[in-house]
Amino acid sequence: xxxxxxxxxxxxxxxxxxxxxxxxxxxxxxxxxxxxxxxxxxxxxxxxxxxxxxxxxxxxxxxxxxxxxxxxxxxxxxxxxxxxxxxxxxxxxxxxxxxxxxxxxxxxxxxxxxxxxxxxxxxxxxxxxxxxxxxxxxxxxxxxxxxxxxxxxxxxxxxxxxxxxxxxxxxxxxxxxxxxxxxxxxxxxxxxxxxxxxxxxxxxxxxxxxxxxxxxxxxxxxxxxxxxxxxxxxxxxxxxxxxxxxxxxxxxxxxxxxxxxxxxxxxxxxxxxxxxxxx
Amino acid sequence: xxxxxxxxxxxxxxxxxxxxxxxxxxxxxxxxxxxxxxxxxxxxxxxxxxxxxxxxxxxxxxxxxxxxxxxxxxxxxxxxxxxxxxxxxxxxxxxxxxxxxxxxxxxxxxxxxxxxxxxxxxxxxxxxxxxxxxxxxxxxxxxxxxxxxxxxxxxxxxxxxxxxxxxxxxxxxxxxxxxxxxxxxxxxxxxxxxxxxxxxxxxxxxxxxxxxxxxxxxxxxxxxxxxxxxxxxxxxxxxxxxxxxxxxxxxxxxxxxxxxxxxxxxxxxxxxxxxxxxxxxxxxxxxxxxxxxxxxxxxxxxxxxxxxxxxxxxxxxxxxxxxxxxxxxxxxxxxxxxxxxxxx
Amino acid sequence: xxxxxxxxxxxxxxxxxxxxxxxxxxxxxxxxxxxxxxxxxxxxxxxxxxxxxxxxxxxxxxxxxxxxxxxxxxxxxxxxxxxxxxxxxxxxxxxxxxxxxxxxxxxxxxxxxxxxxxxxxxxxxxxxxxxxxxxxxxxxxxxxxxxxxxxxxxxxxxxxxxxxxxxxxxxxxxxxxxxxxxxxxxxxxxxxxxxxxxxxxxxxxxxxxxxxxxxxxxxxxxxxxxxxxxxxxxxxxxxxxxxxxxxxxxxxxxxxxxxxxxxxxxxxxxxxxxxxxxxxxxxxxxxxxxxxxxxxxxxxxxxxxxxxxxxxx
Numbered sequence: 003x004x005x006x007x008x009x010x011x012x013x014x015x016x017x018x019x020x021x022x023x024x025x026x027x028x029x030x031x032x033x034x035x036x037x038x039x040x041x042x043x044x045x046x047x048x049x050x051x052x053x054x055x056x057x058x059x060x061x062x063x064x065x066x067x068x069x070x071x072x073x074x075x076x077x078x079x080x081x082x083x084x085x086x087x088x089x090x091x092x093x094x095x096x097x098x099x100x101x102x103x104x105x106x107x108x109x110x111x112x113x114x115x116x117x118x119x120x121x122x123x124x125x126x127x128x129x130x131x132x133x134x135x136x137x138x139x140x141x142x143x144x145x146x147x148x149x150x151x152x153x154x155x156x157x158x159x160x161x162x163x164x165x166x167x168x169x170x171x172x173x174x175x176x177x178x179x180x181x182x183x184x185x186x187x188x189x190x191x192x193x194x195x196x197x198x199x200x201x202x203x204x205x206x207x208x209x210x211x212x213x214x215x216x217x218x219x220x221x222x223x224x225x226x227x228x229x230x231x232x233x234x235x236x237x238x239x240x241x242x243x244x245x246x247x248x249x250x251x252x253x254x255x256x257x258x259x260x261x262x263x264x265x266x267x268x269x270x271x272x273x274x275x276x277x278x279x280x281x
Numbered sequence: 282x283x284x285x286x287x288x289x290x291x292x293x294x295x296x297x298x299x300x301x302x303x304x305x306x307x308x309x310x311x312x313x314x315x316x317x318x319x320x321x322x323x324x325x326x327x328x329x330x331x332x333x334x335x336x337x338x339x340x341x342x343x344x345x346x347x348x349x350x351x352x353x354x355x356x357x358x359x360x361x362x363x364x365x366x367x368x369x370x371x372x373x374x375x376x377x378x379x380x381x382x383x384x385x386x387x388x389x390x391x392x393x394x395x396x397x398x399x400x401x402x403x404x405x406x407x408x409x410x411x412x413x414x415x416x417x418x419x420x421x422x423x424x425x426x427x428x429x430x431x432x433x434x435x436x437x438x439x440x441x442x443x444x445x446x447x448x449x450x451x452x453x454x455x456x457x458x459x460x461x462x463x464x465x466x467x468x469x470x471x472x473x474x475x476x477x478x479x480x481x482x483x484x485x486x487x488x489x490x491x492x493x494x495x496x497x498x499x500x501x502x503x504x505x506x507x508x509x510x511x512x513x514x515x516x517x518x519x520x521x522x523x524x525x526x527x528x529x530x531x532x533x534x535x536x537x538x539x540x541x542x543x544x545x546x547x548x549x550x551x552x553x554x555x556x557x558x559x560x561x562x563x564x565x566x567x568x569x570x571x572x573x574x575x576x577x578x579x580x581x582x583x584x585x586x587x588x589x590x591x592x593x594x595x596x597x598x599x600x601x602x603x604x605x606x607x608x609x610x611x612x613x614x615x616x617x618x619x620x621x622x623x624x625x
Numbered sequence: 626x627x628x629x630x631x632x633x634x635x636x637x638x639x640x641x642x643x644x645x646x647x648x649x650x651x652x653x654x655x656x657x658x659x660x661x662x663x664x665x666x667x668x669x670x671x672x673x674x675x676x677x678x679x680x681x682x683x684x685x686x687x688x689x690x691x692x693x694x695x696x697x698x699x700x701x702x703x704x705x706x707x708x709x710x711x712x713x714x715x716x717x718x719x720x721x722x723x724x725x726x727x728x729x730x731x732x733x734x735x736x737x738x739x740x741x742x743x744x745x746x747x748x749x750x751x752x753x754x755x756x757x758x759x760x761x762x763x764x765x766x767x768x769x770x771x772x773x774x775x776x777x778x779x780x781x782x783x784x785x786x787x788x789x790x791x792x793x794x795x796x797x798x799x800x801x802x803x804x805x806x807x808x809x810x811x812x813x814x815x816x817x818x819x820x821x822x823x824x825x826x827x828x829x830x831x832x833x834x835x836x837x838x839x840x841x842x843x844x845x846x847x848x849x850x851x852x853x854x855x856x857x858x859x860x861x862x863x864x865x866x867x868x869x870x871x872x873x874x875x876x877x878x879x880x881x882x883x884x885x886x887x888x889x890x891x892x893x894x895x896x897x898x899x900x901x902x903x904x905x906x907x908x909x910x911x912x913x914x915x916x917x918x919x920x921x922x923x924x925x926x927x928x929x930x931x932x933x934x935x936x937x938x
Contacts, residue, residue, distance in 0.1 A: 050504060076506030088504075090497035093490075101494040101505045104487045108511040115486040124487065163505065357724050361731070409916035416661050417862075417915060419727060424855050424908045435901045496722070545851070549735065556728060585743060592735030599729040600717055 003028055004049065004080070004171045004202050009058035011044055011226075018044045020226040021058070026171065028202040031193065033213045035206075035237075036223035042206045043085060045223075046173050049204075050082045051075040062171050077106050079170035083160045083177055091149025095140060095159050098148050099131035102167040134166045138192055154185040161192065171202045178209045190216055214238070321470040325463045333462035335578060337534060340469035341527055342570035346554035347476050348523025350566065354555060355489060356516045357496030358411075359419040362426030363551050366521040368433065368543035369402055370395035370528020372440060375538040378450040381441065388452040388459070392529045399525025400518045407517040412510040415499070426548055433540040445539025452533040465534050472530065476523055483519070492516055546588065553591055556598055628765030635763075637884035638877065639772045639841065642779035645876025646834035647857035649786065649869060650707075650827030656803040656867035657816075657823055660723060663730040664710045665831055666854020667737035670847060672703045672832025673752070673839040674745045680753055689774075692755025696778075696836055700829040706737075707828030708821050716817070742847040749846040752839040775837045782830060783873050789826075790869060799823060803867070852904055856883075859911040865921030874923060882910055 004026040011019035019041045026032045034042045047053045049060050051072035060067045062078045070078065081102070090098050105111055113119050135141050138158050143151060148159055157177060164172055174193070178186045186209065194216055196203065207213050213220065214234045222229040222237060230240050324336060349363045373395030377386045386394075410421045433440045440446065452459040459465060483489045491512045494502035503509050532538050550573055557572060558565025577587050647669055654662040676699045685691025714729040756771040790796035801809040802819035810816050838853070839845040856879060864875025886906045914921065 052500070052504075071508075072500075072503040073506050073508045076504060082504060084501070088498055088501040090494050090501065092497055093493050097490055097493065100487070100490045101502060101507065104491045104494075104505075104507055106506060106508065108508060108515055111486075111488045111491065111512070112515060115482050115488045117482065127487075167506065353724070357722060359724055359727050359731075409912050413915060413919050414659075416659070416723065416727065417919075419663075420661055420855070420858055421911060421915070424859075424911060427852065427855065428905055428908050431902065431904055549731075552728070552731075586739075588735055589739035589743065592732045592739060595732030595735065596714060596729045597732075599725050599732065600713075 003061075003063055004204065005059075005061040006045070006049075007059040007061070009045070009048065009060060010056045011041075011048060011053060012056040018226050019048070019056075022223075022226070022228050023058075024221055024228055024231060026202045026204050027219075028170070029197065029199045030218035031197060031203045031205055031216055033205045033207060033217035033220045034223060035208075035210070035213060035220060036229070039225075040223040041226040042223055043175060044226075046082065046175050046204070046206060049075075049171075049173060050080060073106075076102075076167070080173065081164040081167060081169035081171070082173035083157075083164050083175055085175045085179065087153075087156045087160055089148040089156055089159055089163070091147070093148060094145050095148050095151070095162075096128070096131050096135065096144040098159060099134060099163050099166045100127060102163050103127040103130065131166055134162050137195075138162050139188075154181055154188075157181065157185075157189070158192070161189075165196060170200060171204070172196070173204045173206075175206050176208065177205070178207055178212050186212060318467075318470050318474065321466055325466045330462050333466055335574060337462050337465045337469055339567070339570045339574045340466070340473055341531060341534075342551065342554050342574060343566045344469065344473050344476050345524060345527050345551045346558065346566035346570060347473075347480050348520050348527065349551050350555045351480060351483060351492075351520040351523070352516050353552070355483065355492040355496065356513055358415045358513065358517070359552075360422045360517070360520065361419050361545070361548055361552070362422030362424070362429075363520075363524055364543045364545070364547040365422070365426040365429040366399035366403060366524030367528040367531065367547065368429050368540075369399045370525035370530075371532040371538045371542070372433065372446075372528075373398055373525070374452075374529045374532035375446040375449050376439070378452070378533075379446055380448055381446050385450055388454050388529075388533060392526055395529035396522045396526035399528070400522035402525075403518040403521030404514060407514045411513040411517060423545070423548075426543075426545055430540050430543055433543070440540075443540060445537060445541070447537045449532060449536040449538070451536070459533060462534075465530070468530065472526070479523075483516075488512070488515065549588075549591065553595060556595060631764060632766040633884050633888055634881070635766055635768050635772060637881040639775050639880070640884060641877035641880025642776050643834045643838050643841075643853075643876075644857050644860045644879050645873045646779050646782060646837075647831045647853065648860040648864070648872035648876045649783070650831045651858050651861040652864070652866055652869060652872040653799075653823045653827045655861065657799070657806070657820055658715065658726075660715070660726055660730070661858065662710070662824075662827070663727065664707075664714070664733040664737055665828060666850035666857070667734045667741070668703050668707055668710070668828040668850075669831040669835040669838075669853060669857075670845075670850035671706065671737055671741055672699050672828075672835030673845045673849070674741050674750075674835075674847070675699045675702055675832065676755070676836040676839070677745075677750060677752060677845060680755070689755065689757045692836070692840075695755060696833050699832045699836060703832035704825035704829035707824040710737075710828075711820060711824040716820075738847060738850065745845075745847055747847065749844050752843050752845045754840045754843065755836060756840050771841055775841060778833070778837060782833065786826065786830070787869060795819075795822060855911075856904075856907040859907045859914075862919075862921055863910060863914050865923040868921070868923045871921055871923035875921065878922075879907060879910060882906055 006022050006024055009019055009022045010017065022041075022045065034045065036042055044053060048055050049067060051067065051070065055068040058068075062075075062080055065078050067075050067078060067080065090101065093101075105114065110119065114124070132141065132144060135144050138161065140155065140158055140162060143155060143159075148156065151159065157180075161174070161177065164174075177193070178189055181189060190212055193203070193205070205213070205217060217234055219231065220234060220237045221231045222240070230237060232240070321336075325333065328336070345363070345367065349360060352358050352360050374388075374391050376382060377384050377391050377394065378388070379385075406421065406425055410418050434443055436442070454468070457464070459468060483492070491502070491507050494505065494507055495509050495512060499509050531542075535542075554566055554569035554573055556569070558567070558569030573591075577584065580587070647665070650665045650668075651662060654660065654665070676695050679695045679698055680691070683691065683695070685695065710730070710733050714733045715726050718726040718729060754771065756774045758770060760767050760769045762768075790799060798809070798814045799819045799822060801812070801814050802816045806816045809819070835845075835850075838849075857876070860875035860879040861872045862875070863879055864871025864873065883903060883906045887903045890902070890906075
């Protein structure tokens with residue numbers, strides 16, 4: 003379980019995240035949506051240790067993340083993908099995955115190098131990588147150089163790298179960005195298949211269709227605050243969410259289509275009345 | 282350097298999708314390396330002293346290249362002060378086996394001491410630098426090389442200053458006296474094999490994977506759980522360790538050391554050895570060392586132009602193969618890239 | 626005692642001026658490319674030697690007004706050399722790893738140094754002073770006109786640079802590229818132009834520093850750039866690399882640390898650490914600053930997006 007407790011992030015005078023609290027429970031897919039600049043990516047980057055936290059706490063199964071260095075956050079069981087793919091381009095696909103399985107202790111690493119540890123461990127790590135690759139349909143590319151793959155495949159390799167270590171929290175930062183319809187559909191199947199009782203998944207996405215179809219719960223953010231949280235149906239019904247999305251053509255369409263016909267459609271001027279928080 | 286089949290022999294396995302048998306991979310390379318001692322044995326029997334001495338230097342620089350390559354080739358960090366570790370090793374032998382302090386330790390022990398001292402120096406130097414962005418390492422190691430030289434020049438009471446230390450002991454290793462270039466040829470060949478196998482192990486182990494990840498994208502590597510600072514530190518220390526060991530052998534071979542042997546230009550030449558040879562390729566290191574030692578010997582009349590040419594060579598090679606040279610491990614991906622027409 | 630300290634302060638300002646001028650070149654290049662320009666120190670040396678050659682060719686050695694002319698021409702020539710370094714060693718390698726441009730720049734540094742050696746010779750050259758001679762007595766400390774001139778020239782150039790970067794259109798473009806090359810190119814700023822300009826100005830300033838330095842000490846050697854470059858880079862890190870005021874502050878600070886350190890260390894340690902360890906001060910400062918305050922005194926957090934070169938180390 004990933005928990006945000008009164009998390010605030012200040013960039014100079016700008017409050018990018020303002021007192022955000024919510025929980026990401028294991029076993030389900032939690033989507034975080036919101037217009038550009040709402041603070042979704044900032045939230046992910048804080049959890050993964052790329053940005054410091056100005057105040058508040060972020061926890062994975064009770065372990066505080068906000069003071070840990072990045073690699074320790076990974077050891078705590080948090081894995082992520084990136085908005086812009088960040089594979090190790092010059093290495094083979096399977097080596098990319100093996101990076102996530104490198105023993106955390108440096109002493110162990112050195113012992114490994116001099117052949118002081120059983121060979122079986124390395125073989126097992128490798129087998130695990132191939133196993134994950136096979137699950138995501140990437141087996142034929144295992145020995146290909148990661149940078150030479152097509153964009154969609156690279157996105158999948160990144161997903162494979164994130165899950166191979168068996169994380170307890172998986173952050174997916176716009177996994178569908180730049181994918182075509184078929185690829186998005188494939189990705190959707192893979193994400194759904196990843197759902198496991200001990201894995202908390204966070205999905206940040208602009209593709210509302212994907213969000214609405216796979217999320218179990220949705221957190222709506224705007225201007226650094228949590229605007230609403232609920233199931234897809236709840237969110238569809240929520241007028242204020244709609245308003246936050248005004249001027250966000252891609253995203254609004256779906257919600258608007260869903261909400262069309264409702265009678266109490268209130269116009270709220272931007273910046274007003276958007277602090278309401280649904281418990 | 283491109284067509285040694287044994288070295289890339291394990292490569293075919295890589296094409297298959299599911300877990301290729303890894304254990305077989307090391308042996309072709311080891312067999313290839315076994316050929317080198319045979320050749321050396323033959324050369325040692327038939328060549329006169331002068332070419333043997335040159336051969337010794339070539340091997341020494343090849344080993345230095347392999348050592349430096351751990352940090353430059355795998356971790357992608359530029360170390361411009363490698364000569365400092367070499368110097369630490371050389372002065373270890375000079376001080377611990379000479380009349381300077383009338384200490385006369387055995388060669389094998391000093392080999393270990395010198396290499397370890399260099400490794401420790403690497404760790405101490407690495408701690409402030411390696412947690413930062415990689416390019417600081419270049420300038421700090423550059424400075425460190427210079428500082429070590431200043432110390433050698435000025436700690437007269439210890440190092441005898443610019444005059445250096447002469448009349449260093451003859452080295453004995455397990456009852457075998459090391460005095461002629463021929464003796465050192467055998468020693469160096471043995472070292473080359475050991476260091477090569479060592480580097481090969483790094484490449485094939487999780488440490489090598491971690492280092493490559495650091496080279497490719499440090500932030501993403503950290504996100505995958507790699508403690509990049511420590512991994513870099515280990516690589517830096519191992520690299521320094523090899524450099525220190527080479528220094529001990531160098532001092533035993535020359536039986537004289539002075540600060541003049543450890544200028545920045547030596548560091549530059551070692552960098553060039555691996556840039557010319559292709560990073561990570563042991564035969565490449567041999568080739569690079571051969572060119573860089575042999576050409577100046579042949580062109581003694583043009584000695585003034587040597588460094589100018591080295592500089593130009595560095596620029597031209599890097600411009601011609603900016604990526605190929607840097608990310609060229611020996612192994613399947615290396616072969617596949619060569620067969621694939623060098624797309625990257 | 627007071628006079629002695631004053632004397633050392635004046636010496637520190639002189640050395641500091643020169644460090645600061647060179648540090649500016651490092652910091653500007655680093656600010657935009659996030660890379661060390663290894664050729665910078667050799668362009669400093671080249672500047673000194675070109676100044677020497679010009680003085681001989683024009684027959685104006687030892688003349689302050691001539692010095693101005695020589696300084697101007699040298700600035701332009703070395704600036705152009707700097708631009709060529711960028712075009713040859715950096716530009717073709719954008720988008721590759723960061724190791725490659727460092728190696729090619731190192732190669733350029735070696736080429737420049739050896740070219741200077743082949744043309745100028747291995748032996749130290751007696752350097753004609755382009756600076757006015759004479760001294761004044763300031764409360765017991767001796768201040769030479771040379772020192773005053775060095776300080777004034779350095780300050781004028783720094784103020785000029787600051788005004789150029791902050792007040793002119795071109796300067797704003799440079800800052801935009803330094804901030805984020807990609808975004809800058811989106812709003813129509815050609816990053817190449819800004820980068821070339823930086824590689825013109827930085828080495829130009831370094832060349833002037835070379836003339837000042839050699840004029841002051843009366844000698845020029847082809848290897849002199851190595852250690853000075855190290856120190857100037859340390860100054861840039863000390864002040865906060867990427868920051869122009871930081872480079873100036875770092876330069877003067879390092880000048881002070883080195884001058885006072887070299888003067889007092891032998892006294893404090895009873896002669897164990899003598900003046901021959903002068904160069905070690907700069908290095909110790911470098912290591913300490915990296916250990917405790919890697920961003921430098923005036924340094925800001927370097928944004929990750931500013932990456933003309935793709936992969937990080």
